[in-house]
Amino acid sequence: MTETADDLSTPLGQDKPRRKRRLRLPFTAMQLLAVLLGLFLVTFAGFAIFNKDPLGGEPMTRIAIREPKATEEKPAASGHGSEIKPDSKHETKEAPKQAAPGEQKTVTMIDGLTGARHDVVIGAGEASDKGEAASAPPVMAGIDPKLLEKSRYGMIPAVAGDLKSFNVYAADADRAKAAKMPVVAIVIGGLGVGAAKTTDAIMKLPPAVTLAFTPYGADPGKLAERARAQRHEIFLQIPMEPYDFPDNDPGPQTLLTSLSPDQNMDRLYWHLSRMQGYAGLANFMGARFIATEPAMQPIIREAAKRGLGFFDDGSSPRSIAPQATASASMPFGKGDIAIDAVPTPTEIDRALNKLESTARERGVAVGTASALPVSIDRVSAWTKTLGDRGILLVPLTTAMLKSKSS
Known part of the structure; x- marks a missing residue:
């Protein structure tokens, strides 16, 4: 009825306006979004499966090394056979020369999570591909060869009769005087990585301050030898697993609770x-490892068998080191106060005053610090007047022996 009326009312000669038809797609917007998402997932999965980059896009350098021919006398001027393909963030450099037998190379190891860099020397101390022991680096000056034993990595401590590293490499001290008055020992740790800060600690601190070296760095042995030449007693810090590993990674070859x-x-x-030449071992980080008896016990027994002492920096309240060292009849010491937990002059001075009070109360107190410039400066100034206040500064081994006898 309505259409008839519209036709009658339409002027002659004019067509009736037609209704516009809406364009309808054969699928909805949600269906289109689902298809696009599916295509993205399929593409991503295919890239992950068939991509040959195991590092997932991490910057990578490729080095082509050519075996030198016996008839060659000079390297090719154009550098053929020695090529580096850098990524966009790295400059092109010559490929490193292959290390000769007994020669050492320095390799920078980068923690992929934190970006921390560690220079590690390899070559002379590493085992050969055939499983044979590699040639050991030269023995440091002042080291008793009877207290060394050859391992697949080089020379390590050993016991020779009644001779033990803990006694032979302990720094000189007036132990008779130390038995009669309060004593304080200071341990500066984290040395060996960074020659400048290590040298500052060696030269600016008095000989009675004990220096603890990490096993990393370009040549920690030379710095340790220099420290001993300045009459410092040295300890070797062993990287151990912290609770937040691997987010917090001590470095290569860390001792882990997950390993056998x-x-x-x-x-x-x-x-x-x-x-070489260290009197004992100390933990480097390691709050989890030092609190895990099945992992820690074998390490303590081995260190005791090799005539070493053990120092617990006191950072883990759950440490089983006191019980483990006691059962192994091993010299033991523990840090009482972290001197530079807050690395400002005021807070360091406050911690040193607290260390003095602890020494007067107990007879022995051990403070720990890192090789920060402010720490070295404040400890150096503090030790100059310590004797005037009736307290004796002693090496760590002397404090350990006094703690055992008291």
Whole structure:
């Protein structure tokens, strides 16, 4: 009825306006979005499966090394056979020369999570491809060869009759005087990585301050030798697993609770071979490892068997080191106060005053610090007047022996 009326009312000669038809797609917007998302997932999965980059896009350098021919006398001027393909963030450099037998190379190891860099020397101390022991680096000056034993990584401590590293490499001290008055020991840790800060600690601090070296750095053995030449007592810090590992990574060859005792022992030997002349071991980080008895006990027994002492920096309240060292009849010491937990002059001075009070109360107190410039300056100034206040500064080994006898 309505259409008839519209037709009658339409003027002659004019067509009736037609209704516009809406364009309808054969699918909805949600269906289109689902298809696009599916295509993206399929593409991503295909890239992940068939991509040959195992590092997932991490910057990578490729080095082509050519075996030198016997008839060659000079390297090719154009550098053929020695090529580096850098990424967009790296400059092109010549390929490093292959290390000759017994020669050492420095390799920078980068923690992929934190970006921290560690220079590690390899070559002379590493085992050969055939599983034979590599030639050991030269023995440091002042080291008793009877107290060394050859391992697959190099020379490590050993016991020779009644001779033990803890006694032979302990710094000189007036132990008779130390038995009669309060004593304080200071341990500066984290040395060996960074020659400048290590040298500052060696030269600016009095000989009675004990220096603890990590096994990393370009040549920690030379710096340790220099420290001993300045009459400092040295300890070797062993990287151990913290609770937040691997977000917080001590470095290569870290002792881990997830490894077997044999695997951790092999890593321990690598650390022990990095330098010589240390009186004992200390934990480097390691709150989880030092609190895990099945992992820690074999390490303590091995260190005791090799005539070493053990120093617990006191950072882990759950440490089983006191019980483990007691059962192994091993010299033991523990840090009482972290001097530079807050690295400002005022807070460091406050911590040193607290260390004095602890020494007067207990007879022995041990403070720990890192090699920060402010820490070295404040400790150096504090030690100059310590004797006037009736307290004796002693090496760590002397404090450990006094704690055992008291």
